[in-house]
Amino acid sequence: xxxxxxxxxxxxxxxxxxxxxxxxxxxxxxxxxxxxxxxxxxxxxxxxxxxxxxxxxxxxxxxxxxxxxxxxxxxxxxxxxxxxxxxxxxxxxxxxxxxxxxxxxxxxxxxxxxxxxxxxxxxxxxxxxxxxxxxxxxxxxxxxxxxxxxxxxxxxxxxxxxxxxxxxxxxxxxxxxxxxxxxxxxxxxxxxxxxxxxxxxxxxxxxxxxxxxxxxxxxxxxxxxxxxxxxxxxxxxxxxxxxxxxxxxxxxxxxxxxxxxxxxxxxxxxxxxxxxxxxxx
Amino acid sequence: xxxxxxxxxxxxxxxxxxxxxxxxxxxxxxxxxxxxxxxxxxxxxxxxxxxxxxxxxxxxxxxxxxxxxxxxxxxxxxxxxxxxxxxxxxxxxxxxxxxxxxxxxxxxxxxxxxxxxxxxxxxxxxxxxxxxxxxxxxxxxxxxxxxxxxxxxxxxxxxxxxxxxxxxxxxxxxxxxxxxxxxxxxxxxxxxxxxxxxxxxxxxxxxxxxxxxxxxxxxxxxxxxxxxxxxxxxxxxxxxxxxxx
Amino acid sequence: xxxxxxxxxxxxxxxxxxxxxxxxxxxxxxxxxxxxxxxxxxxxxxxxxxxxxxxxxxxxxxxxxxxxxxxxxxxxxxxxxxxxxxxxxxxxxxxxxxxxxxxxxxxxxxxxxxxxxxxxxxxxxxxxxxxxxxxxxxxxxxxxxxxxxxxxxxxxxxxxxxxxxxxxxxxxxxxxxxxxxxxxxxxxxxxxxxxxxxxxxxxxxxxxxxxxxxxxxxxxxxxxxxxxxxxxxxxxxxxxxxxxxxxxxxxxxxxxxxxxxxxxxxxxxxxxxxxxxxxxxxxxxxxxxxxxxxxxxxxx
Numbered sequence: 001x002x003x004x005x006x007x008x009x010x011x012x013x014x015x016x017x018x019x020x021x022x023x024x025x026x027x028x029x030x031x032x033x034x035x036x037x038x039x040x041x042x043x044x045x046x047x048x049x050x051x052x053x054x055x056x057x058x059x060x061x062x063x064x065x066x067x068x069x070x071x072x073x074x075x076x077x078x079x080x081x082x083x084x085x086x087x088x089x090x091x092x093x094x095x096x097x098x099x100x101x102x103x104x105x106x107x108x109x110x111x112x113x114x115x116x117x118x119x120x121x122x123x124x125x126x127x128x129x130x131x132x133x134x135x136x137x138x139x140x141x142x143x144x145x146x147x148x149x150x151x152x153x154x155x156x157x158x159x160x161x162x163x164x165x166x167x168x169x170x171x172x173x174x175x176x177x178x179x180x181x182x183x184x185x186x187x188x189x190x191x192x193x194x195x196x197x198x199x200x201x202x203x204x205x206x207x208x209x210x211x212x213x214x215x216x217x218x219x220x221x222x223x224x225x226x227x228x229x230x231x232x233x234x235x236x237x238x239x240x241x242x243x244x245x246x247x248x249x250x251x252x253x254x255x256x257x258x259x260x261x262x263x264x265x266x267x268x269x270x271x272x273x274x275x276x277x278x279x280x281x
Numbered sequence: 282x283x284x285x286x287x288x289x290x291x292x293x294x295x296x297x298x299x300x301x302x303x304x305x306x307x308x309x310x311x312x313x314x315x316x317x318x319x320x321x322x323x324x325x326x327x328x329x330x331x332x333x334x335x336x337x338x339x340x341x342x343x344x345x346x347x348x349x350x351x352x353x354x355x356x357x358x359x360x361x362x363x364x365x366x367x368x369x370x371x372x373x374x375x376x377x378x379x380x381x382x383x384x385x386x387x388x389x390x391x392x393x394x395x396x397x398x399x400x401x402x403x404x405x406x407x408x409x410x411x412x413x414x415x416x417x418x419x420x421x422x423x424x425x426x427x428x429x430x431x432x433x434x435x436x437x438x439x440x441x442x443x444x445x446x447x448x449x450x451x452x453x454x455x456x457x458x459x460x461x462x463x464x465x466x467x468x469x470x471x472x473x474x475x476x477x478x479x480x481x482x483x484x485x486x487x488x489x490x491x492x493x494x495x496x497x498x499x500x501x502x503x504x505x506x507x508x509x510x511x512x513x514x515x516x517x518x519x520x521x522x523x524x525x526x
Numbered sequence: 527x528x529x530x531x532x533x534x535x536x537x538x539x540x541x542x543x544x545x546x547x548x549x550x551x552x553x554x555x556x557x558x559x560x561x562x563x564x565x566x567x568x569x570x571x572x573x574x575x576x577x578x579x580x581x582x583x584x585x586x587x588x589x590x591x592x593x594x595x596x597x598x599x600x601x602x603x604x605x606x607x608x609x610x611x612x613x614x615x616x617x618x619x620x621x622x623x624x625x626x627x628x629x630x631x632x633x634x635x636x637x638x639x640x641x642x643x644x645x646x647x648x649x650x651x652x653x654x655x656x657x658x659x660x661x662x663x664x665x666x667x668x669x670x671x672x673x674x675x676x677x678x679x680x681x682x683x684x685x686x687x688x689x690x691x692x693x694x695x696x697x698x699x700x701x702x703x704x705x706x707x708x709x710x711x712x713x714x715x716x717x718x719x720x721x722x723x724x725x726x727x728x729x730x731x732x733x734x735x736x737x738x739x740x741x742x743x744x745x746x747x748x749x750x751x752x753x754x755x756x757x758x759x760x761x762x763x764x765x766x767x768x769x770x771x772x773x774x775x776x777x778x779x780x781x782x783x784x785x786x787x788x789x790x791x792x793x794x795x796x797x798x799x800x801x802x803x804x805x806x807x808x809x810x811x812x813x814x815x816x817x818x819x820x821x822x823x824x825x826x
Contacts, residue, residue, distance in 0.1 A: 044451035045422075159321075188320040189478055190523045215451065218525075256456035258485030260507045260525075266463065267456035267485070335719050356725045364723055372716040376738045378539050386724035396538055414539070429720075436724060 009177045009209035010034040010056065013070040017048070017055050017233075020063055026051045028233040034177065034209040038200065040220030041213045043230035044253075049213045052230070053179045056211075057096050058086045074176060092122040094177045095170035097199070100186040101162025105154040111138075112150030115169050122173035137168040141198055160191035167199060174206045181213045196223055217242065217253060229253070236279060249275045282311040282472045283332070283440065287341035290327050301327050303496035304341070311439070314466065314473040316487030318480055318520070324496040325476045329442050332474065333364045345440065356390055363433040367445035369425035373417040379403075379428055380413030386435050402431040406461060423454035427461065434465060441466075443475045447482060459486060480524040484508075492517040556818050563814025569807035577623040584617035588774045597790045607792040609783065615796050618774035622797070625686065625775045626804060629759045632690045633697060634748045641698040642744050645705025646737050650713050650728070660706070663699045671696035672761055679767035686775075689768040693758050697751060704747050708740040742819040749812035753805035760801050776801050 010033065017027035027048040032039065043049040055066050058078060071078045073094060081089070090096070098104040106114055115134035119125055125133060131150070138146035141164040154162060163183060171178065180199060184192040200223060203210045214220050220227055221242045229237045229250045237247040245251050252275065255268035290302040302324040309315045317325045330336040332343060334354040343350050345361045366372040373382050383402050384395030400410040406427040417425055426446065433441060446462070447455040459482065466473060477483050483490055484507040492500040492514065500514040512518045539545070557564055576583055585605075592612035600607045606615035648659040675692035682688045712718065713736060721731050762768035763777025771778060776797040783794030 044453060189480075190320060190519055193523050217452075253452060256453045258456075258459070258481045260481060260484035261510075263485065263504070263508060266460050269457050269460065270453040333723060335722065359723060359725050364720070366716040366720065368716060372720055374717040374735055374738075381539055385721065385726070389721065389724045389726035389730060391725075432720070 007075050008033040008035050008072075009074060010211070011070055011072045011075075012056070012068060015052065015055060015068040015071060016066070017051050017060065018065040025233050026064075027055060030230075030233075030235050032228060032235070032238075034211060036207050036209055037226070038203065038210040038212060038224040039226045039228065040224035041211060041228045041230060042215065042217045042220050042253075044215055046232070047230040048233040049230050050181050053096065053181050053211065053213050056179060057090060057094060058083075059096070091118065091170065091175070092173045093175050095173075095175040095179070097163075097166055097170050097178065097180040097183050099182040101154065101159060101166050102186070104166055105162060107154050109153075110150065111152055111154065111157070111165055115150075115165065115172070118169040118172050133172065134168075137172050138165070140202070141165070141168045142194075143168075158191075159187045160195060163187060163195050164198065167195070167202065171202050171206070174208070176206075176208050177211070178203055178208055179211045179213070182215070183212070184219070185214070185216075192219070217250075218257070231275070231279065234279060248278055282313070282346060283309040283474070284344040284347075285328075285332070285341070288328060288331060288343065289340045290324070290331060290336065290338055292338070301496055302331070302339070305493075305496070305498055307491060307498065309472055309474060311472055312470050313489065314475060314487045316483035316490040317474065317476045317493055318478065318483050318490055319493035320478055320520075323493045325493050326444055328493075329364070329444050329474060329476050333362055333442050334359060335364075360390070360436050361438055362440040362442055363436060363438040364442040364444065365426070365429050365433050365446045367448055369422045369429060369449060370417075372429045373425055375417055377417075378413065379415050379417070379420070382417075382428065383413070383432055383435060386432060390436065398435055402435050403428075405434075405465075406431040407457075421454075422450055423458060426450060426454075426458055430458070430461060430465070434469070437469070439470075440472045440474070443473060445477050445479075446475070448477065448479065455482070462486065480507075480520060492520065553815075553818055557814065560814050560817070562810055563817070566807045566810030566814060569803065570811055573623050573804060573807070574627060576620055577627045580620050580624055584614075584620040586614035586617040588613060588618040588621040589772045590614075597786065597793070599790075600792055606796040607790075609779070609793050610786065615779075615792065618779065619776070619796060619800050622774040622776045622779070622800065625769055625773060626756060626759070629686070629690055629693070630752050630755055630808075633694050633755050634752065636690075636694040637698045637701055637751075638744060638748050640694075641701025642705045642737060642740060644698070645702035645707075646709045646732055646740060648702070649706035649709025650732055650736055656706075659702070663702050666696060667699040669696055671758060675758065675762055676765070676767060679762065684767045684770060686769040686773070689759055689762045692762070693755055697755065700751070701744055701747055704743050705740045708743055709736050712736050712739045746812055746816040746819060749808060749815055752808040752812070756801060756805055756808070 012033070013031045015027055015030040016025050018025045030048070030052055041049045041052060051060070054060050056071065056078065058066075058081070060066060066079070068079060073089070078086070112131060112134055115137060116130040119130040119133040123133060135146050135150060138149060143149050143161060143164055149157065149161070149165075157165070178199070183199065184195055187195060196219070199210070212220055212224055217227070217229070225240065227239050228235050229239070229247065231249050237245065237250050239245055239250070242254060245254060249270070252268065252270040256270060258267060285308065286306045287304045288302055288306070289304050292299040292301055305328065307315070317328065319325045327336060331339040334350070334352075337352045339352065345358070350358050373379075377385070380396070380399050383399045387393055387395035387398065399413050403410050403412055408424060408427055408431075412420070412424070420428070443462075447458050450458060462473075463486070465471065473486070475483060475486055484504070488504055490502045490507065491498045492502065494516050500512060500517040502512065502517065506512070510521065512521055540548075557567065590613060595604075595608050595612040596610055598604055598608040604614050604616065606619060609615055609618070644659055644663070648656040671693065674696050675689065678692035678695070679688050682691070718731060718735055721735055726735075759768055759775075760777030760780070763775040764781040766778070766781065768777060769775035779797040780794050783797070786793045
């Protein structure tokens, strides 16, 4: 659905990330726009997809050299902001959902305390009001008995529920840009779809933009309107449907995945030499 | 080749017990590849470890080639089944060179020097022989997993047990490793049991799949079933739908 | 023919000597980035050199008494002054490094392997073995080391050897505890499970798989302990239970210098400074070693 609002939520031109004295950049000349839509970034390990997400959030360590011709959030340049200003944005206007709730939730605080803290920080409410908002958000992420969950600790809940709590905390303030970095990789197969559907719903409801980062190209293709495929720090192709893939890497990636409907004796393996040649040409 | 009857594993004691595997029975023919699919905590890894001899708390009966095996295994019994683990970073000793790691099985068995087979073992899994002098941290995840496979096969076991062998690998590397396994299987006429949560990997590699939930098998699917998308239980239906977008 | 020989050279790991050399050179290269640690190691290196070349460095015979020169303050002729018998304190300090190094090395060589073996066995086998070994460790830990050393010296007679045995007896429990903690973690690793699968005996697993993983922490702990060992040895010497006169043991030197503290401060202070510097060097070196060897503790 075309959005009347012209300013893209995120606009990136020629993003480069270089770690230390390494000659090969982790992210190389990446450019894309995110409107009120869902876009996916797909790649294998070392492709630079997670680094891109963190570069946008300005969460990379000092020694990482992040440069870009443009990196604007709703028209406002992110690279020029101070750490304090970024701190104000994070969680409130831009949210990052990470992979494993076992590690991203604070193990010594109850769920209630953590979600309420998000409410305090970003919505400016306190005490009972904050807890009430936390409870509302837990209901919103379809947790059935929110009162019980509020008093539990992260190790007492399942992975799927932990990820919902993470989404609750991050989307409480209705951020305009949501970056989800492998949000379902640590979850059981049967709960993955539910978590993604939930995320999708909330993002549409808030009229926000979603950047879904994953190694699972099929999952990303099912949920996103546009898919960017990354290899070795560069975007090699942008597509809307898997069938449209033309780049040898993308096609190789799709062919390498076993498909029960088309069983093969041997899976097609990537021809890395020709891919590298194509990319460097 | 393998016959399991009433395998039961209970963890914990007195008050808090966890009945991880609840009296499962199955058999695998020689040369067959059986898959066990299920989500985390369903007991599939425990079944595999009990078969391998790593898990001591099981009851029931396990038979290899018609002969029963017990909780602790003799050297000859251990030679029948070897295992490939999930984490390529954890299955190789960080301080042992690759050559040492590959020579260890034979040396531990007291079956000789071990070094003479190392070069061959490496080339069989598509790695250069000079990798023997490297340390595990100098290899990529895919290369480590190849070494793990080479190590498991070095004693020439007729049975190979695989616990999520490609879950930690990238898709393109996974394809290479799965091809390697298929080649080795054909060459050596191996009997495989593959445990995974990934239905697409399982359906690619296996002739038959057992679906496990909460310690019991709820469904059995043949290769044709998987191709056609046929399931016989609601849980396997759920799993199927969730796996394929 | 040569191909097979060449291949064999690649496949078999290099001899243990080469391996130790390789690890040491790797560690030394990383050391270059840590100036403070480098300083600590340099001081230790100097100490060892001084101990080895003591006869060449010390200007006087440490036992030579020149009563007419007694209690001289530090001058160019006597860099650290002289004691009540006219002996050159500097020379005595120099020869004293031999005793210090000897003590520290002997204790480490005894305590390291004993602590490692006990800890690794307890951690790996668990159950009753673990319980028995750990209770024994707890009992020894609860002894105040100095009192035990006193008891030993009283029983066996004072001397450097007794001091070493006494200190060793109470220095092993922390090493055992550390090795046990590491072993508890390592025994669950997949590579240990794999070893069990190919029939490795428990002893093989213990010494080829588990112990190598515990050695770096043990080395670090030993280095950090060394400062404490020096102080304990000095205390024993101070009490007259360590190295006997006329051996120039630093603690004994402080003890005899005590009487002259007010008017002739250098007799007690000089050996005190030596102890301070050495302990500090060991602590810094140990700290740096921990950062270098154990990636989990490393500062970024």
